[in-house]
Amino acid sequence: MRQLNMVEALNEALRQEMRHDARVIIIGEDVGVFGGAFHVTHGLLEEFGPERVWDTPISEEGFMGIAIGAALTGLRPVVEFQYADFLFSAMDQIINQAAKIRLMSGGQTNVPLVIRAPQGATGRGAQHSQSVEAWFMHTPGMKVVIPSTPYDAKGLLISAIRDENPVLFLEHKLLYGAASPGGGAAPADSSVSKVGYDVPEEPYEIPLGKADIKRSGNRVTVIATALMVHRSLSAAAKLAQQGIEVEVIDPRTLVPLDEETLSASIRKTHRAVIVSEDVSRAGVSAELASWISGNLFDYLDAPVKCVAAKNTPIPFAPAAEKAVIPQESDITQAIWQVLSDQ
Amino acid sequence: MISPPETIPPIDIGGLHRDLLLEMYYRMLLAREFEEKLYYLFLTRPMPGTMHQATGQEAVAVGVVSALQPGDYITSTHRGHAHCIAKGVPVNEMMAEMFAKRTGSCHGMGGSMHLCDFSRGMLGAFAIVGAGIPIAVGAALSAYVQRSGKVAVAFFGDGAINKGAFHEAANMATLWKLPVIFVCENNQYALSMTVERSSAVTNLASRAVAYGMPGIQVDGNDVTAVYRSALNAVERARSGQGPTLLECITYRIRGHARFESSHYRPAEEVETWKKTDPIQRLRQALIENQLTSEAELASIEDRVEEEMEQAVAFAEQSEDVQPDDYLPYITMEINHATT
Numbered sequence: 001m002r003q004l005n006m007v008e009a010l011n012e013a014l015r016q017e018m019r020h021d022a023r024v025i026i027i028g029e030d031v032g033v034f035g036g037a038f039h040v041t042h043g044l045l046e047e048f049g050p051e052r053v054w055d056t057p058i059s060e061e062g063f064m065g066i067a068i069g070a071a072l073t074g075l076r077p078v079v080e081f082q083y084a085d086f087l088f089s090a091m092d093q094i095i096n097q098a099a100k101i102r103l104m105s106g107g108q109t110n111v112p113l114v115i116r117a118p119q120g121a122t123g124r125g126a127q128h129s130q131s132v133e134a135w136f137m138h139t140p141g142m143k144v145v146i147p148s149t150p151y152d153a154k155g156l157l158i159s160a161i162r163d164e165n166p167v168l169f170l171e172h173k174l175l176y177g178a179a180s181p182g183g184g185a186a187p188a189d190s191s192v193s194k195v196g197y198d199v200p201e202e203p204y205e206i207p208l209g210k211a212d213i214k215r216s217g218n219r220v221t222v223i224a225t226a227l228m229v230h231r232s233l234s235a236a237a238k239l240a241q242q243g244i245e246v247e248v249i250d251p252r253t254l255v256p257l258d259e260e261t262l263s264a265s266i267r268k269t270h271r272a273v274i275v276s277e278d279v280s281r282a283g284v285s286a287e288l289a290s291w292i293s294g295n296l297f298d299y300l301d302a303p304v305k306c307v308a309a310k311n312t313p314i315p316f317a318p319a320a321e322k323a324v325i326p327q328e329s330d331i332t333q334a335i336w337q338v339l340s341d342q
Numbered sequence: 343m344i345s346p347p348e349t350i351p352p353i354d355i356g357g358l359h360r361d362l363l364l365e366m367y368y369r370m371l372l373a374r375e376f377e378e379k380l381y382y383l384f385l386t387r388p389m390p391g392t393m394h395q396a397t398g399q400e401a402v403a404v405g406v407v408s409a410l411q412p413g414d415y416i417t418s419t420h421r422g423h424a425h426c427i428a429k430g431v432p433v434n435e436m437m438a439e440m441f442a443k444r445t446g447s448c449h450g451m452g453g454s455m456h457l458c459d460f461s462r463g464m465l466g467a468f469a470i471v472g473a474g475i476p477i478a479v480g481a482a483l484s485a486y487v488q489r490s491g492k493v494a495v496a497f498f499g500d501g502a503i504n505k506g507a508f509h510e511a512a513n514m515a516t517l518w519k520l521p522v523i524f525v526c527e528n529n530q531y532a533l534s535m536t537v538e539r540s541s542a543v544t545n546l547a548s549r550a551v552a553y554g555m556p557g558i559q560v561d562g563n564d565v566t567a568v569y570r571s572a573l574n575a576v577e578r579a580r581s582g583q584g585p586t587l588l589e590c591i592t593y594r595i596r597g598h599a600r601f602e603s604s605h606y607r608p609a610e611e612v613e614t615w616k617k618t619d620p621i622q623r624l625r626q627a628l629i630e631n632q633l634t635s636e637a638e639l640a641s642i643e644d645r646v647e648e649e650m651e652q653a654v655a656f657a658e659q660s661e662d663v664q665p666d667d668y669l670p671y672i673t674m675e676i677n678h679a680t681t
């Protein structure tokens with residue numbers, strides 16, 4: 001099968017949905033003539049024209065509001081934020097408006113839009129590195145999608161565009177294909193074993209709320225997202241050489257969460273490690289750990305272990321950034337720890 | 343003390359159809375009485391939530407909306423009852439919403455500050471000051487992309503114009519010549535803050551220059567003047583010439599929210615502005631120009647009174663919202679089958 005990197009898979013999903021549904025439009029900074037800061041919208045302006053691909057000024061709150069107004073009146077906008085950190089400039093529109101309008105209207109309307117945003121620590125310092133998923137998991141009324149492979153990215157983005165709700169779609173910069181911009185042949189992180197993945201040419205949906213078991217095992221359940229899926233798989237491959245079979249599950253969507261798949265795995269392994277690139281305090285790992293201990297306590301043979309970013313703005317210096325962001329060695333250590341706890 | 347314009351020209355009804363003028367009179371009165379009824383209800387019985395009255399500002403809502411087609415869009419604010427009523431949202435449903443009833447416009451999920459009626463192009467009252475402005479621009483973008491011929495109106499206050507959302511929305515709307523009208527309802531106050539204390543340039547319409555769109559200041563207590571200005575702006579928008587900023591000079595007769603005492607302004611200021619009451623001015627013009635009779639106006643007034651009684655009865659008799667009613671509204675769980 002033909003192979004695509006993440007950027008190519010996302011681009012294909014957008015292109016196919018725009019062909020399929022004239023209501024789908026793209027809005028964001030440098031998405032048209034430039035083709036997107038990470039080239040995800042490359043070629044769309046040329047194919048669909050300026051009424052479908054809107055190059056905006058640097059006005060995050062404004063164009064987010066415009067996307068909402070468009071979604072309320074018959075379009076299905078896909079909004080691109082240049083970096084996830086910039087979502088905070090549009091927080092009112094996302095949280096107070098997009099996520100609340102369906103409820104406030106008593107179900108008179110839905111808000112069918114997708115917000116795409118690249119995130120993850122890549123040596124750019126605190127204002128271009130943050131992982132933001134927990135902010136939005138904390139916001140009822142929207143969904144949160146966070147793919148780790150090109151195959152998942154294409155199917156999830158198509159589902160997100162077809163969904164009737166506001167969906168935040170977080171893309172990890174180190175998974176785009178290579179060092180940004182653009183993507184390329186070489187992996188940008190040593191844990192990422194390959195850049196190209198088999199991706200079917202025809203459009204397909206991966207339902208939101210369906211986890212994927214990236215590696216089966218029976219000793220420990222590792223729940224990880226985005227780049228951390230790859231670091232966990234790399235750790236798991238090495239542990240397998242020592243006879244320890246680790247199950248790695250990628251929830252793929254944090255809201256809704258595939259509780260069934262996670263629960264089945266933990267009932268089998270009796271041990272859980274959660275790995276996430278966002279900070280540990282009130283973060284993804286804290287939420288999942290709370291859910292596991294509330295619902296699966298009787299099945300656990302060891303306390304749940306969280307591997308997450310340190311509670312700090314992300315420092316620039318590569319050595320310091322590395323210390324703050326979960327590394328493969330942190331994951332391996334956490335797995336050993338839950339295995340040794342009785 | 344903030345005074346009304348020194349000379350208040352009489353309302354010029356020249357060229358306007360009698361039916362239109364009577365309809366405007368009826369709508370303004372309906373908005374006024376809806377809020378007066380609410381004020382009384384809040385005084386006399388436990389009512390959920392709060393409310394903000396647009397008493398004295400009805401000509402802005404009614405004048406602007408009278409220049410629209412039924413399918414056109416509006417966005418509104420925390421002070422939104424008059425905009426809803428102007429847009430034809432049924433007062434029974436609005437009243438039921440105020441009572442937190444299942445029959446309310448939003449099934450009791452929105453309340454006074456988040457009223458909307460999508461079947462009538464009323465996209466929402468947005469209680470975050472300024473938030474509705476870019477949303478109206480989005481509706482205009484949508485109308486443009488879909489070639490629907492619709493226009494959108496953003497209603498907002500003199501306080502809201504200081505939000506970044508206004509600046510971003512105004513720039514993009516003009517840049518892209520979108521069919522939107524920015525209606526700044528300058529009622530002299532943003533809670534306790536006068537325009538002078540919050541805006542470096544107090545002529546708010548002049549801000550339009552920065553975006554390259556027309557900025558028009560109009561007597562917001564003259565429904566015919568508002569209507570005429572809005573008509574021009576709507577025509578401009580619909581014909582692809584882009585947005586207009588319409589600053590309607592008016593006055594907030596009541597407190598900011600229910601029972602807010604407005605101790606920060608002299609009582610005589612309020613009294614002076616009451617003399618420019620938009621409903622009384624239209625009434626007088628209608629009589630003076632012999633377009634109607636006292637008897638006909640009285641019958642309109644009776645009709646409004648009756649509709650209010652009915653609205654309260656409807657609300658009282660409606661089913662209460664039940665604790666779990668909110669559940670279906672958090673997200674929509676059926677994936678849309680695209681064609």
Ligand SMILES: Cc1ncc(C[n+]2csc(CCOP(=O)(O)OP(=O)(O)O)c2C)c(N)n1
Nearest residue numbers: 421469470471499500501502529531532533
């Ligand atoms: C973003 C935001 N800040 C503050 C408030 C609190 N607040 C509600 S209305 C208001 C005054 C708004 O003034 P203006 O825009 O002139 O509208 P008016 O109340 O006069 O109709 C304030 C400060 C709010 N709702 N939203």
Ligand SMILES: [Mg+2]
Nearest residue numbers: 499500531532
């Ligand atoms: Mg005001």
